[in-house]
Amino acid sequence: MTLDMLHFTPWTALAGGGLIGLAAVWLMLAVGRIAGISGIVGGLLGPRAGDVGWRIAFIVGLMVAPWAYRAVAVVPEAQIDASTAMLIAAGLLVGFGTRLGSGCTSGHGVCGLSRRSWRSLVATLCFMATGFLPVFVVRHVLNVGGAA
Amino acid sequence: MRKLVFAFLGGLVFGLGLILAGMANPAKVLGFLDLTGKWDPSLAFVMGGAIAVGLVGFRWAHSRAVAWTGEPRVWPALRGLDKRLVLGALLFGVGWGIAGICPGPALVLLGAGSAGSAGSGKGLLFVVAMLAGMALHAAFQTIFARVSAPSGVRQPEQ
Numbered sequence: 001m002t003l004d005m006l007h008f009t010p011w012t013a014l015a016g017g018g019l020i021g022l023a024a025v026w027l028m029l030a031v032g033r034i035a036g037i038s039g040i041v042g043g044l045l046g047p048r049a050g051d052v053g054w055r056i057a058f059i060v061g062l063m064v065a066p067w068a069y070r071a072v073a074v075v076p077e078a079q080i081d082a083s084t085a086m087l088i089a090a091g092l093l094v095g096f097g098t099r100l101g102s103g104c105t106s107g108h109g110v111c112g113l114s115r116r117s118w119r120s121l122v123a124t125l126c127f128m129a130t131g132f133l134p135v136f137v138v139r140h141v142l143n144v145g146g147a148a
Numbered sequence: 149m150r151k152l153v154f155a156f157l158g159g160l161v162f163g164l165g166l167i168l169a170g171m172a173n174p175a176k177v178l179g180f181l182d183l184t185g186k187w188d189p190s191l192a193f194v195m196g197g198a199i200a201v202g203l204v205g206f207r208w209a210h211s212r213a214v215a216w217t218g219e220p221r222v223w224p225a226l227r228g229l230d231k232r233l234v235l236g237a238l239l240f241g242v243g244w245g246i247a248g249i250c251p252g253p254a255l256v257l258l259g260a261g262s263a264g265s266a267g268s269g270k271g272l273l274f275v276v277a278m279l280a281g282m283a284l285h286a287a288f289q290t291i292f293a294r295v296s297a298p299s300g301v302r303q304p305e306q
Contacts, residue, residue, distance in 0.1 A: 004186035007179055009170055013190040016169020017197025023162035024198070025205025030154035032215030033222055035162060037251035042282045054155035061159020062252065063259030068160060069167045076167065078257060079175035080270045082247040091254075091274045093243025095281020098251060101236020102226060105250040106162075108237070109195060112224075114202025115210075122229055123237040130241030135181040138246075 024111050027058070036107020037062070038098030101126075151217045163256045169194040172256040174248030181245050243281075249274050 024035040031054055033040075040055045069075050082090060098104040101123055103112060108127075112120020138144050163172075170176045171194055179188030215221055226233075244250050249257065257271030 001184055001187050004179055004188040007176065007186075007188045007190070009190050010193050013169050013193035014197040016165045016167070016171065017194035017199075018201050019161055019165030019168060020194065021165075021198035021201025021205065023158050023160075023165060024202055025209065026161065027155065027158035028206065028209045028215075028221065029212075030216045031151055031158065032217065032219050033155075034224060035158060037255065038282075041251060041255075041279070042286075045279070045282055045286050054151050057152040057155035058159035058162075059255055061156040061161075062163040062166075062255040063159075064156075065160055065163025065167060065256055066172070066260035069164055075260065076170060076173055078173045078260060080247065080249075080257075081175060081178070082249075082270070084273065086246050087270055087273050088277045090243040090247035090249065091277025092281040092284070093239050093246070094250060094254075094274075095243075095278035095283075096285045097236045097238070097240030097243055097281070099236070099282050099285035101233050101238075101240055102224070103237075104240060104252070105244070106252050110198045110202060111206070113195070114199050114206045116203075117224070119224075119226065119229060119233055123233055126234055126237035127241030127244060130238045131181045131245035132183050132241075134242060134245035135178055136184055139182060139185055 020106075020110060021114065024106070024114070028111075034107055034111045036103050036111060038095075038104040039102070039107050042099050097127075151219075154216065162252065163259070165198075166253055166256050169197075172253045172260070174253070174257075176248075177250075177253070178245075178248035181248070247274060251278065254278060 027033055027035040033054065035058075040058055043051065044055055066075050080087075094104070098107075101108075103120065103123060105127070108117075108120040108123040113124060166172045170190055176188060177191060179186070180191035182188075209221065213220060240250075254271060254275050258275050260271065
């Protein structure tokens, strides 16, 4: 392993992370809900009365974010190397897995760890561990791409 | 109405944080997961920044039973470890590592896509597949609950 000092951005990462934490705390203080994106989206499938509006409002907020960001600064270019087949497989696994495991990077990784939840710590360690595997296979076994 | 504005602002700030942190760029996320190659530790700093704020904020929120909307807070109800948690997280990780996209950034990418940024159709494709995966889980859960009635426990949202 070597450190990728060219792409490493500690300060914006910390600041952006701080904003994410702030948003999660805000949602709990103001609306009383956990800012877990997979849970917020998943709750729209099989919705319960009176439990839909805030979910859609939160999702719209997320989608508007790049537009708002663009109004004051340059949005960093997003690079998606995955092929169509890979994107479909990835989406299916992310959708199914986050619902089965009751959370994703935000619900377990940010909110859960902030609440010092034992379940979320285990979940985070699990998805970090298996998240590393496809990257290893694609970049170092199959030798595809990798110059991110 | 107040509840909707609160939720919208939460999503907006969350999304701005993801973009500033570089996490709306799947290539950067994969750079973190590329442990054996050229490793970009940024994502760890994002988590660190978020959790530093969250530790203080959630402790405060825990001491107040009612949200600003006047409704009671909904905390995750599940306790203890179970197979679903572990298997679900393991599967999610594989999907995350394939494309470098998790649910939050997926929605930001979807929004950016409609603004004509790069990777427009790809964000949409991922989100559609993700919704299909969630629907698949919901279907499985219904079938599972029908087969073994007592264990039809509804999973709380995280």
